[in-house]
Amino acid sequence: MIYMLTHYAFVRYALIAGLITGVVAPLIGSFVVVRRLSVIADALAHVTLSGVAFGILMGTISRTMGLVDPVYYGTLFALVAALFIEKLRNVYRFYSELAIPIILSTGVGLGVVLIGLAHGFNVDLMGILFGNILSVTKADLVRIAVAGAVVIATVFLFYKELVSLSFDEEGARLSGVPAGTINFIFSALIALVISVSMQIVGILLVSALITLPVASALRVAHSFRSLIAYAIIFAEISVILGMTASFYFDLATGGTIVLVAVGILLIVLLAGRVRQLVRA
Structure with missing residues (x-):
């Protein structure tokens, strides 16, 4: 693994x-799980998958539209869906x-x-569905880093409001927290996390990376801050x-990451x- 890291840029x-992804997914996942919105x-x-499929379809119709990475269409669709979720609420x-x-x-x-309409599953769509982390390019890495930075900065900026709504939404509303705006921001952050994670584990497994580390952290954390910290550690x-x-045994990377997360939860x-039995 060390040899591959030093000799291959794509690794x-x-x-x-x-x-x-191991930072932003459980960071948002901590709020998602506490709010029971898994x-x-x-x-x-x-919805992101629909956007990606739309982007691929546009690529088959128009060469100009095809120049836009389908991931951006997916992110746009997810952001619009986040807005509609709040409207429907x-x-x-x-x-x-x-x-x-x-x-x-x-x-x-x-x-x-x-x-x-896009003529079924192709290579691009399969990578989005199940992840293809080894296909991450320098441009992809920049996009992921920017989206990750936006997520972290936004959570830091609205941390108090997000925590208030997570534990006592009615009390937060009465204290003047703009619940509608914060809820939309929260949904938009989830959309960004999905756009960051889809190339790592795939759209079909992204919710697992958001929730599984948090599920493990819930068993050992003693506060919300420690919940976030443990969840990030387990995700990393x-x-x-x-x-x-996956490198050594030639396994699907996204699925292997999720299975390791499941293994951590079981442990x-x-x-x-065992602690309960010892105390008894």
Whole structure:
């Protein structure tokens, strides 16, 4: 692994991109899990897939439109979906949870239609679905780094508001927190995290990287800040071990990273059970 890092630029790009994802995915995932909105990542991921399929379709129709990376179309679709989620929450004020399955269903339906129009699954779409971390170029790395920096800076800037809405939304509203605006920003951050993660683990597995490290961290953390810290540590371990295993055993990198994250969760759960038995 060290030899490959020192001799092959694409391996360095892949590792750096994976490490960035290992920070931003559990960072946002901590808020997602605490707010019990884990399904929102799947909803926006499916909308992102629709955007990517639209971008690929545009590439087959127009050479000019094809110059734009389909990932940017996916990100744009996800940001628009984030806006619609907040609008639907206002429409269904007493049934706000309906907003997410509506967007999820729309994303799935639109994705199926656009994939069909784009003449089915091709190499580009398969890479987006299941991830292709070794295809990360220098331009991709810059895009991932910029998106990651935006996510981290925004969370830092609105940390107090995000925490308030996560633990006591009604109290936050009464204290003057602009819930609608913050909720949209939160959904937009998830969209950006998906755009960062899709090339690493693929759209179908991105929600796993957002939630699994947080699920492990919940068993050992004693505060919200420590939850974020542990989640990031577990995610980085998953990325490093997953990439290493995939290189040596010729496995799919995205799936291997997720399986390592599952393994960490099982170890944490088992360790917690052992501690309970020892104390008993």
